[in-house]
Ligand code: HEC
């Protein structure tokens with residue numbers, strides 16, 4: 678049985694261009710989600726899935742057409758990433774995509790590599806991660822670097838504050854449990870491999886904290902950064918989540934301008 682499966686896998690991998698995984702992931706999320714839909718959010722879920730499938734289809738087409746020579750004038754970001762992350766890297770609630778504008782180059786490279794090597798986005802319950810896994814598979818090192826450079830130059834957007842937590846309470850949590858690695862201003866720190874939090878939407882961060890807590894992100898033994906963050910996230914109490922993210926939104930209000938100015942100086 679195992680041998681047959683391996684044979685099948687080998688055939689499948691060698692016959693199918695990588696971009697096909699993208700379509701597969703979109704189809705998969707469609708099937709899986711439409712099963713679980715019965716419980717809640719029926720109609721909203723259907724439009725979301727349609728929007729994701731459309732965006733993924735566009736990205737597939739772009740990845741396909743650009744897989745030969747680049748001569749279209751458009752960069753990797755514009756051809757592929759824009760379809761889901763938006764023209765200014767602002768992300769999209771409907772597509773569940775994060776605002777990646779202004780993320781430092783080292784962090785984007787690290788995450789793309791994790792998506793590609795299945796350290797992130799490979800868990801069966803990680804439907805949004807599965808899409809990025811498929812995208813990352815279609816990229817080579819050069820294309821990753823190109824996209825990362827474009828993203829790093831995009832101005833950060835202010836963090837959305839949709840969860841309406843209590844920022845004053847969140848401040849204590851942040852100072853006590855987050856600041857050490859994500860810094861006083863939420864910019865993250867390459868030395869700790871910690872991501873930049875300001876600029877990300879609060880609903881995206883909540884989703885990631887929940888993934889860490891549920892063992893959907895940060896569980897692979899080779900994912901040292903993810904493991905570290907998973908440990909922190911599992912210590913958080915439910916009521917801390919919205920509060921600490923409200924504080925991050927406040928930090929963003931305070932520091933986004935400064936971080937953008939620093940990035941423009943070529944500091945990143
Ligand atoms: C089909 C839609 C889609 C396309 C196209 C796409 N992404 Fe994503 N991306 C996502 C989703 C959804 C997530 C959120 C994954 C999660 O929830 O863990 C994501 C997450 C990311 C992250 C992680 C951000 C963080 O804060 O950790 C990076 C970096 C990223 N994408 C970069 C890119 C780049 C670069 C491209 C183009 C080469 C691209 N994406 C194209 C859907 C897409």
Ligand code: HEC
Nearest residue numbers: 854855857858869870871872882885902903905906909921
């Ligand atoms: C010991 C260092 C450390 C501490 C303390 C820490 N983090 Fe992290 N955090 C990380 C690292 C490292 C990552 C990157 C994980 C990866 O590469 O997948 C991360 C990632 C994250 C992410 C995902 C960002 C993204 O772009 O997807 C969020 C959200 C986050 N941390 C929030 C918090 C919050 C809130 C706290 C405090 C309660 C906190 N972190 C405390 C190290 C830390």
